[in-house]
Amino acid sequence: MNETMNELKIKPIFNPNGDDSLINRRIINGSTTNLFNLNEIKYTWAKSLYRVMLANFWIPEKVDLSQDTLDYQNLNEHEKKAFESIxxxxxxxxxxxxxxxxxxxxxxxxxxxxxxLAIQEYQEVIHSQSYAYILESIIPIERRNKVYELWRTDDILFDRNKYIAGIYQDFINSSSNTNFARVMVANYILESLYFYNGFIFFYNLATKHVMLGTADEIRYINRDELTHIDLFVKVIKTINQENDNFITQELVHEMFAIAAQQEIEWTNYILGNNIAGMDTKSTEKYTKYLVNQRIVNIGFEPLYPGYNENPYQSFELMSDNSGESVKSNFFESTVTNYSQATAIEGWDEI
Ligand SMILES: [Fe+2]
Ligand SMILES: [Fe+2]
Known part of the structure; x- marks a missing residue:
């Protein structure tokens, strides 16, 4: 971490002497009054991202899971275990x-x-609701609570959750500059790396024409997550511009290396070589490829030279052509098409 940044300050909720001018506005350590004057915007990317995030609104129960309930009975034991663990x-x-x-x-x-961040927060709630809907629709009631409790009972899952949650907790306990840098990178890792081998498992099932409803739910979630990645890319890069490269490549490499190792270990543990279409080699290739992409996106050198190819390119194509409403480029941190909600340009159109 670069030591030149001023000490991080929590912002007051009532700050009548604050300075909302664009020239003095900062992502952190500014002096905002907290007023949402959205006619005066410094970070113009926020405006377009806001529109994209709103346009992505979706409701989990609109996806029909009745066929998935039947499909689930025909999954083999490895697939069932992976489905529940993921x-x-x-x-x-x-x-x-x-x-x-x-x-x-x-x-x-x-x-x-x-x-x-407010929109992101509510989208994460929708994601939790979608998992509840999937579990309620597909997983027999006697197994459902086991799925919810697995993070406490499975040692490998527990350890990797402890790593990320521990960093979040450290920042609550002490909002030092060091802990802030770590919590920002941890958030970025969670958003940009942790979900993705799991997503691929569902797309892989969909290529076999099973669990298609679940795959559609995942595609909606995936579309939201891409905007969250985009948000954290922009925030991290801007914080670095405004604070003398406060978040360093050294920290990013150190944390991504640990996260990648855990992601590979976990994916091998639940999928291994037991699922057709995915194996331990492709898991490693994909995870390291993603890590490189994510690190380059925030302006640093890749961590794993040579891992430039996405072994799951075919799943990207699959995930794009089975529905008209969810279309995005899953492996880039930019969303390319949003067609679910209609933008309303003026009050007279309501
Ligand atoms: Fe999410
Ligand atoms: Fe997210």
């Missing part, structure tokens, strides 16, 4: 993310960026 992990991630976003938001002094 859902358990994703449920934990979205739960903790919902709870952690406000901790970061307390330090964000750009109103236009704060609004995006």
């Amino acid at each position: 859902l358990s992990f994703l449920t934990f991630l979205d739960s903790i993310q919902t709870n952690n976003i406000p901790n970061i938001a307390n330090y964000i002094t750009a109103p236009e960026v704060r609004t995006l």
Whole structure:
């Protein structure tokens, strides 16, 4: 971490002497009044991202899962175990993310960026609701609570959740500059790396024409997550511009290396070589490829030279052509098409 940044300050909720001028506005350590004057925006990317995030609104129950309930009976034991374990992990991630976003938001002094974190928070709740809907529809009641409890009873899952949640907790305990840098990178890792081998498992099932409803739910979640990645890319890069490269490549490499190792270990543990279409080699290739992409996106050198190819390119194509309403480029941190909600340009159109 670069030591030149001023000590991080939590923002007051009532700050009548604050300075909302664009020239003095900062992502952190500014002096905002907290007023949402959204006609005066410094970070113009926030405005377009806001529109994209709103346009992505979706309702989990609109996806029909009745065929998935039947398909589930025909999954083999490895697929059932993977299905439940991945859902358990994703449920934990979205739960903790919902709870952690406000901790970061307390330090964000750009109103236009704060609004995006509010939308992100509610989207993470929708994701949790979608997992509940999937579990309720597909998993027999006697197994359902086991899925929810797996994060406490499975040692490997427990350890990796402890790593990310521990960093979140450290920031609550002490909002030092070091802990802030770590919590920002941890958030970025959660959003940009942790979900993705799990997502691929569902797309892989969909290529076999089973669990298609679940895959559609995942595609909606995936579309939201891409905007969250985009948000954290922008925030991290801007914080670095405004604070003399406060978040360093050294820290990013150190944390991503640990996260990648855990992601590979976990994926091998639940999928191994037991699922047709995915194996330990492709898991390693994909995870390291993603890590490189994510690190380059925030302006640093890749961690794993040579891992430039996505072994799951075919799943990207599959995930794009089975529905007209969810279309996005899953492996880039930019969303390319949003067609679910209609933008309303003026009051007279309502
Ligand atoms: Fe989420
Ligand atoms: Fe997210």
